[in-house]
Amino acid sequence: MLLHRRFLNALLLLLMLSGLAPAESSSALTYPIEFTVKPAAIVYSLRYAKINIIESHYALLAVQYSLLLAGIPYKIIDERDLLHTDLSKYSCLIFPCARYLSKNISILFLDMLDDWLKSGGSFICFGIPAYRRGNLSLYMDDWIRFYGRIFGLQRVSFRFGKDFSVSAERHRITLDHLGDRIPLEDISYDYIILSSSSNASVLLRTNMGDILALASRYGSGRAVLFTLPASDSFFQRTSIMLRSIQWCIYGDLIPVGLNLACGRVIWMLNIDADWSADRDATGDALAWLLRRSEKDCFTFSWAVITGNYSGLKKKIDWLSLKDLFNTSLEAGVEFASHTVHHPVWRYVTSKERVMFELAQSYRDIAGNLTIISGLQVPDGMFPIVYYPLIKKAGYEYAIQPFAYPFLRMVGIQPLHNDSIFIFWRSTKSDYYYFDLMKYSPKEAFRIEKENFDNFYALGHSAPYLLLWHDYSLINKTRRAVFLKVLKYEYANRVDVSSMTATEFIRRFEAWENVKIKITYMPDLITVQMDTHDVPEVCLQYLSCMCLRIDGKTISNVKFMNRSYPLFSDDYVILPELEHGRYEFKIKFGKPSIPHVIHMTTCRILSAELKDSDILLNLSRLWDNNARICLVDGSSLIVNGSKIKLERRGKVSFGYLTFKAVEVPKVKMIEAYEYFRGFLIGLILAFLLAVLVSIKIGSGKRQDESQGENA
Numbered sequence: 001m002l003l004h005r006r007f008l009n010a011l012l013l014l015l016m017l018s019g020l021a022p023a024e025s026s027s028a029l030t031y032p033i034e035f036t037v038k039p040a041a042i043v044y045s046l047r048y049a050k051i052n053i054i055e056s057h058y059a060l061l062a063v064q065y066s067l068l069l070a071g072i073p074y075k076i077i078d079e080r081d082l083l084h085t086d087l088s089k090y091s092c093l094i095f096p097c098a099r100y101l102s103k104n105i106s107i108l109f110l111d112m113l114d115d116w117l118k119s120g121g122s123f124i125c126f127g128i129p130a131y132r133r134g135n136l137s138l139y140m141d142d143w144i145r146f147y148g149r150i151f152g153l154q155r156v157s158f159r160f161g162k163d164f165s166v167s168a169e170r171h172r173i174t175l176d177h178l179g180d181r182i183p184l185e186d187i188s189y190d191y192i193i194l195s196s197s198s199n200a201s202v203l204l205r206t207n208m209g210d211i212l213a214l215a216s217r218y219g220s221g222r223a224v225l226f227t228l229p230a231s232d233s234f235f236q237r238t239s240i241m242l243r244s245i246q247w248c249i250y251g252d253l254i255p256v257g258l259n260l261a262c263g264r265v266i267w268m269l270n271i272d273a274d275w276s277a278d279r280d281a282t283g284d285a286l287a288w289l290l291r292r293s294e295k296d297c298f299t300f301s302w303a304v305i306t307g308n309y310s311g312l313k314k315k316i317d318w319l320s321l322k323d324l325f326n327t328s329l330e331a332g333v334e335f336a337s338h339t340v341h342h343p344v345w346r347y348v349t350s351k352e353r354v355m356f357e358l359a360q361s362y363r364d365i366a367g368n369l370t371i372i373s374g375l376q377v378p379d380g381m382f383p384i385v386y387y388p389l390i391k392k393a394g395y396e397y398a399i400q401p402f403a404y405p406f407l408r409m410v411g412i413q414p415l416h417n418d419s420i421f422i423f424w425r426s427t428k429s430d431y432y433y434f435d436l437m438k439y440s441p442k443e444a445f446r447i448e449k450e451n452f453d454n455f456y457a458l459g460h461s462a463p464y465l466l467l468w469h470d471y472s473l474i475n476k477t478r479r480a481v482f483l484k485v486l487k488y489e490y491a492n493r494v495d496v497s498s499m500t501a502t503e504f505i506r507r508f509e510a511w512e513n514v515k516i517k518i519t520y521m522p523d524l525i526t527v528q529m530d531t532h533d534v535p536e537v538c539l540q541y542l543s544c545m546c547l548r549i550d551g552k553t554i555s556n557v558k559f560m561n562r563s564y565p566l567f568s569d570d571y572v573i574l575p576e577l578e579h580g581r582y583e584f585k586i587k588f589g590k591p592s593i594p595h596v597i598h599m600t601t602c603r604i605l606s607a608e609l610k611d612s613d614i615l616l617n618l619s620r621l622w623d624n625n626a627r628i629c630l631v632d633g634s635s636l637i638v639n640g641s642k643i644k645l646e647r648r649g650k651v652s653f654g655y656l657t658f659k660a661v662e663v664p665k666v667k668m669i670e671a672y673e674y675f676r677g678f679l680i681g682l683i684l685a686f687l688l689a690v691l692v693s694i695k696i697g698s699g700k701r702q703d704e705s706q707g708e709n710a
């Protein structure tokens with residue numbers, strides 16, 4: 001039913017975009033339309049970060065996640081700098097938790113915001129600014145008046161209770177969710193009462209009839225108001241934040257975004273090696289996964305513990321694992337830290353101990369293996385107050401392990417002086433499924449699948465962070481579940497890219513510096529990209545990013561006026577670019593030529609269609625493999641050699657290894673144990689035979705063999 005409705009909604013969106021159905025208040029467009037994509041700005045309140053550090057962080061990262069989906073670069077600005085900010089540099093101003101905005105910034109800033117809106121700016125406000133007087137929480141009059149002008153808001157009220165749910169009213173922002181009844185997790189909310197003259201569109205209403213969100217045009221600008229903060233789990237379960245950003249920036253135009261990789265999902269597999277000190281177990285798990293990744297063409301990260309953990313009296317054996325570790329590095333596996341002792345954070349109360357866990361493991365790995373940039377946090381959530389230490393210890397990023405309900409959170413966390421990249425895991429882990437909740441393999445897979453499906457439905461190259469442990473990779477039952485997950489989420493998909501966190505960050509650094517101009521025509525758009533500001537070292541990471549055209553089917557692409565065969569229905573895959581200006585001419589309609597619809601990341605040095613052959617010139621970027629998916633074609637030639645294609649349905653898969661690695665032989669634990677059991681059985685049978693035939697001197701021998709079996 002749900003899928004059916006999603007399909008109808010998508011159809012309706014297509015109709016609206018193609019002008020066959022009336023949009024909510026679409027004005028007639030006169031072509032050509034020139035449009036410059038400016039970055040968005042997120043307003044960060046240090047004051048609020050002090051009041052509620054967790055909510056403030058969640059809200060900031062949730063907004064960044066949606067901006068990544070929308071393909072809109074952004075800046076984070078301190079609320080104290082608002083008055084001195086040149087708003088004309090931005091397309092949309094986003095307040096993730098407006099409720100806690102400082103009272104000092106109000107009047108002057110609101111006048112500035114009003115003018116900017118009239119001249120074509122836009123804003124998205126999550127929450128109604130309020131302040132405390134004694135025990136009372138009062139809404140700020142200046143903001144209420146301002147919202148009155150923009151939305152026709154009369155006043156705001158508050159409801160307390162339970163079992164609230166939200167349904168969407170028809171608007172371009174809510175189309176993915178028409179007919180859905182989405183439960184609210186909170187037991188209270190602010191709601192809006194409109195004046196009778198209001199022209200705003202109501203987006204969301206609760207089962208009590210209360211208004212929770214509005215959209216409005218104002219002058220040549222647009223504005224969206226939610227009473228919920230951006231940290232509310234409602235935004236983790238819908239595409240409404242993404243659609244609000246697109247509507248605010250593009251209005252009636254087709255949204256065009258630049259995504260970090262092509263496809264619907266960026267699949268990021270992280271392994272916590274909790275058994276690092278057990279040479280055989282960890283070696284076996286890593287060797288197995290490395291072989292698997294060579295076969296299925298994906299990459300992953302491997303986080304080691306450098307000290308004692310897991311009741312093991314020893315530490316990681318760098319020397320014995322050296323060959324395997326080096327081969328992994330060669331293949332493009334990313335090593336990361338999982339601390340020294342896998343501490344339980346609530347028992348680590350001193351800053352010095354936290355610093356030791358971060359810095360010492362960094363030094364251990366750098367001294368024995370390789371420089372690293374990531375911390376895979378052990379044991380639940382890493383305290384946000386200690387984020388500055390992550391940077392200080394030498395890391396660029398951390399992966400937070402906790403999941404529900406905060407799943408779609410990726411981005412920069414601004415600190416006083418420095419900032420780091422934070423990724424939140426997108427799903428439950430093997431530990432959660434099997435050890436904590438004791439789910440059956442079937443149940444674990446069902447939950448994992450359902451979670452992944454939500455990210456896949458979002459599309460827009462949604463980052464999906466999966467966490468697994470070394471000990472589950474060498475357990476037959478759990479490994480079978482892992483293989484099922486791998487097949488479902490990655491191996492059988494034609495639109496999922498595999499990536500490590502550091503590659504993601506390098507791509508992000510390139511992405512945030514690309515400038516885009518669009519010219520709209522009725523049946524085509526021209527996208528001009530300016531890459532002059534991309535740092536030299538990040539330039540190659542533009543390769544395999546995509547220009548996403550949301551809501552139109554692409555029939556044909558010209559890159560620098562030459563036919564270009566790398567595009568799917570809704571995106572164009574970027575080749576590697578140098579510093580310069582580039583142009584893509586993108587036509588809409590039904591595609592008729594062979595084209596590559598997806599590629600996992602690599603350097604695309606050239607791409608052309610010659611007769612019916614697709615000719616690619618590729619080289620390695622991160623991992624040593626690339627997977628290429630094409631339709632309507634049967635001939636793929638990469639670097640002069642024809643690639644063998646595997647056909648599945650309409651799509652052909654080609655696999656390419658830039659430089660194969662030889663995985664060193666590692667003792668296979670399960671096989672060895674199986675063999676040992678078999679041997680013992682054989683000895684026992686032999687002894688039994690001896691016992692039966694000779695009937696003497698058997699007691700002593702049997703004691704020995706039983707001891708061996710325990």
Ligand SMILES: [Zn+2]
Pocket residue numbers: 272273274338342378379
């Ligand atoms: Zn762990």
